[in-house]
Amino acid sequence: MTTGRIDKSYPTVCGHTGPVLDIDWCPHNDQVIASGSEDCTVMVWQIPENGLTLSLTEPVVVLEGHSKRVGIVAWHPTARNVLLSAGCDNAIIIWNVGTGEALINLDDMHVDMIYNVSWNRNGSLICTASKDKKVRVIDPRKQEIVAEKEKTHEGARPMRAIFLADGNIFTTGFSRMSERQLALHHWEFTAYRKNMEEPIALHEMDTSNGVLLPFYDPDTNIIYLCGKGDSSIRYFEITDESPYVHYLNTFSSKEPQRGMGFMPKRGLDVNKCEIARFFKLHERKCEPIIMTVPRKSDLFQDDLYPDTAGPEAALEAEEWFEGKNADPLLISLKHGYIPGKNRDLKVVKKNILDNKPAGNKKSDLINAPKKAADASNPQNDAKLDEILKELKSIKDTISNQDERISKLEQQLAKIAD
Known part of the structure; x- marks a missing residue:
């Protein structure tokens, strides 16, 4: 990783016609x-393996379905090519990127703006935080709300909700007196009760007005809280014993953060006992913040790196x-993570020549072994040959007619003279 100022002419990804929100x-x-x-769209991009040499203006696929701006995108944690988007139309759409199709549309579950969406560990459920102060647990494939909590945080400012590895839900928000809060919720779905119980832990932090953004490491059960406009990162360990949310420490710096990114665990340097790496956004730069655990031994630290x-989809x-x-x-990260070669993302739209029954939704998927139905199906090949012959015949007819018109124009010119 190199540091320093990026050249003003450095190539960018620039296909949207409006500001990028997520x-x-x-x-x-x-x-x-x-x-x-x-611009109300979701775009999926293939970044060249060695980075950009020219600006990228053509996405692999454009996903259109929202009627208002799209502020949230989130890939499924375990299924390949499944992407969730949420917009200011209060709708959540789940896409099969491999076919460019919107297969699930949850457009009647939120009456107000959706602040954030989080998948659970195996991607069977999502939880959402909304402007109506509710946290909802949703089964997207059944298209039903399985649990919800009203007035999770009573303040009017935005809140966040994320799933933890054990299925509990962690939230940040504001009290009625505008104090920043964090809370831990246990919920259990039954056929008779859909309301979540009172939080098993609720802590008031301070009176700053920046929204607390939670970043979660499921391997160590540590949550990092980065407030917009703060100059610090506080981190907590979640346990199954009271008080459940244990304060660990605070990282402080001089300049406030405008935003924050979080490196996936497999991108960390295990030789330096690095347990988290953030990318702090300033007005004119992006600063890496590296958190390490001081250990004298050079041996691999199993407790830090379960x-x-x-990168493989389940x-x-x-x-x-x-x-x-x-x-x-x-x-295992014992010998560090060595990335494999990524295959190009491919989107296989429905083939107009394919006469398979409509009920059969099987199609080629991104990075899956290529089935190439359009190349191996003899019926398709025959139809394609037939269309090509017909196209050639039409071209020949047009060419003959062009010659005929030219001759007639010449005769007409002689008569006129």
């Missing part, structure tokens, strides 16, 4: 990124849409 790197392909914009989620998109669930496929 981005998310794909957990199963290090070269793929999704972006949501004020097996973590790797499910294909169609398997998840059909109802299957799977936990992340874990990898």
Whole structure:
């Protein structure tokens, strides 16, 4: 990683016609990124393996379905090519990026702006925080709310809600007196009760007005809180014993942060006992913040680096849409993470020559072994040949007519003279 000022002419990704409001790197392909914009679209991009040499203006696919700006995009944690987007139309859409289709549209569950959306560990549920002060737990494939909590935080300012590895929900928000709060919620779905209980932990922090953004490491159960406009990062350990949320420490700096990014665990330097790396956004620069645990031994620290989620998807998109669930496929970081070669993202739209029954939704998926139905199906080949012959015949007819018109024009010119 090099440091220093980026050249003003450095290439960018610039295909949206409005400001970009959110981005998310794909957990199963290090070269793929999704972006949501004020232009009401979601775009998915393939970044060249060695970085940009020219500005990238053509996305691999444009996903259109929202009627207002798209402020949230989030890849599914375990299923390949499944992407969630949420817009200011109060709708959540779940896409199969491999076919460019919107397969689930949750447009009647939120009556007000959605502040954030979080997948649970195996991607079977989502939780949302909304301007109506509710936290909802939603089963997206059944398209139903399985639990909800009213007035999670009573203040009017934005809140956040994220799933933890054990299924509990961690929230940040504001009290009625505008104090910043964090809370831990246990919920259990039954057929008879959909309301979440009171939080098992609720802590008031301070009176700053910056929204607290939670970043969660499921391997160590540590939550890092970065407030917009703060110059500090506070971190806490979540345990199953009272008081459940344990304050650990605070990282402080001089300049306030405008935003924050979080490096995936497999990108950390295990030789230096690095447990977290943030990318702090300033007005004119992006500063890496590296958190390490001081250890004298040069040996691999098993307690700091339990097996973590790797880059392989546990499910294909169609398997998840059909109802299957799977936990992340874990990898060891003992010898560091060596990235494999990423295959190019491919989007296979429905083939107009394909006469398979409409009920059969099987299609090629990004990075899946290529089935190439359009190349191997003899019926398709025959139809394609037939169309090409007809096209050639039409071209020949047009060419003959052009010659005929030219001759007639010459005869007409002689008569006129």
